[in-house]
Amino acid sequence: MSGTRDLLWDSGHLRLEREEARRLMEEGGAPSPQSSDDPLISLKDLDLRFGDHVVLDGISLDVWSGETVCILGGSGAGKSTILRLILGLIKPNGGQILVRGRDVATASREELLELRKDMGMVFQEAALFDSLTVYDNVAFYLHEHEDLPEEEVARRVDESLRMVDLDPEQVEDLLPAELSGGMKKRVGIARALIHQPSILLYDEPTSGLDPITTRTIDDLVLKLQRELGVTSVVVTHDIRSAFRIGNRVALLFGGEIVFQGTPEEMMESGDGYVREFLH
Numbered sequence: 001m002s003g004t005r006d007l008l009w010d011s012g013h014l015r016l017e018r019e020e021a022r023r024l025m026e027e028g029g030a031p032s033p034q035s036s037d038d039p040l041i042s043l044k045d046l047d048l049r050f051g052d053h054v055v056l057d058g059i060s061l062d063v064w065s066g067e068t069v070c071i072l073g074g075s076g077a078g079k080s081t082i083l084r085l086i087l088g089l090i091k092p093n094g095g096q097i098l099v100r101g102r103d104v105a106t107a108s109r110e111e112l113l114e115l116r117k118d119m120g121m122v123f124q125e126a127a128l129f130d131s132l133t134v135y136d137n138v139a140f141y142l143h144e145h146e147d148l149p150e151e152e153v154a155r156r157v158d159e160s161l162r163m164v165d166l167d168p169e170q171v172e173d174l175l176p177a178e179l180s181g182g183m184k185k186r187v188g189i190a191r192a193l194i195h196q197p198s199i200l201l202y203d204e205p206t207s208g209l210d211p212i213t214t215r216t217i218d219d220l221v222l223k224l225q226r227e228l229g230v231t232s233v234v235v236t237h238d239i240r241s242a243f244r245i246g247n248r249v250a251l252l253f254g255g256e257i258v259f260q261g262t263p264e265e266m267m268e269s270g271d272g273y274v275r276e277f278l279h
C-alpha cells in the first residue's frame with residue numbers, strides 16, 4: 001500500500017472500517033459508552049494561556065467510562081496541552097477539569113497523586129529512557145512509586161508486555177535504540193499500563209509510523225478498550241486513526257472545540273471547519 005494512496009480521503013472505506021471495528025467491539029462485549037452515569041472525565045469551560053497566547057478558549061468535553069474519545073487538531077492546536085491539564089501538570093487560567101468528579105486544578109498534592117495513580121500516559125514518540133532496558137522502562141512506575149518485591153515487578157512487566165503483544169523474553173533486555181518505531185510505541189503503552197490504570201491518555205500514538213504499523217497500533221488501542229475496559233483520551237492529527245478507534249471525536253481549532261460527535265456524524269457534518277479539516 002503506498003503512503004499517498006493510504007492518505008487519500010476515502011470516506012466509503014473508512015465507514016467500512018468503522019463497521020468492522022464496531023462488530024469487533026460488540027463481539028468482545030466492549031462497554032457501551034455514554035451510560036447514564038456521570039462522565040469519568042469532564043472538561044468544563046477550560047481556558048489556558050501562555051503569556052498573551054490563548055491556547056484553549058473555553059473548551060468543554062465529557063468522556064464516559066469505557067469509551068475512547070479522540071481529540072483531533074493540527075500541530076500547535078493545544079492537544080498535548082489538554083492531556084497535561086488532565087494530568088494536573090499545568091493549571092488552567094479558568095474552568096474545571098473533573099476526574100471522577102474531583103477537580104484536578106484545585107486538588108491537593110496528595111489528591112493529585114491519588115488521581116494520577118488511575119491514569120496511564122502514553123507519551124508522544126513513546127519518550128522511553130534511552131539508557132534503560134525495556135524491562136526497566138516498563139517497570140519504571142513500580143520502581144519509583146511502589147515497594148514491591150522484584151519478583152512481583154517482573155510478573156507485572158511480563159503481563160504488560162504480553163498485553164501489548166510483545167514477547168517479554170525477546171524484548172526485555174533490549175535498549176530503546178534497538179527497537180522499531182512500532183515496538184517503541186508498544187513499550188510506551190506497556191509502561192503506561194504497568195500500574196493498571198482505568199484511564200489511558202495517548203499523545204499521538206501513531207505519529208511517525210507507516211500506515212501498516214499505524215493500523216496495528218490502532219488495533220492495540222481497540223483491544224485494550226475491549227479487554228481491559230479502559231477509558232481513553234487519544235489526541236492525534238490522524239483522522240483515519242481517530243475514525244477507527246474513537247467512539248467519539250472532537251475537533252480542536254482556534255482554541256475551541258468546533259465539533260464533537262461520532263465519526264459518522266463528523267463525516268456528515270456540513271460545518272465549514274470540519275469540511276476543511278477533513279479535506
Ligand SMILES: Nc1ncnc2c1ncn2[C@@H]1O[C@H](COP(=O)(O)OP(=O)(O)O)[C@@H](O)[C@H]1O
Binds near residue numbers: 075082
Ligand atoms: N510551556 C509552554 N510555554 C509556552 N507555550 C507553550 C508551552 N507549551 C505549549 N505551548 C504552545 O501552546 C500551543 C499548543 O501546544 P501543544 O498543546 O503542544 O500543541 P499540539 O500538541 O496540538 O501540537 C502551541 O502554540 C505551543 O507553542
Ligand SMILES: [Mg+2]
Binds near residue numbers: 124
Ligand atoms: Mg502535541
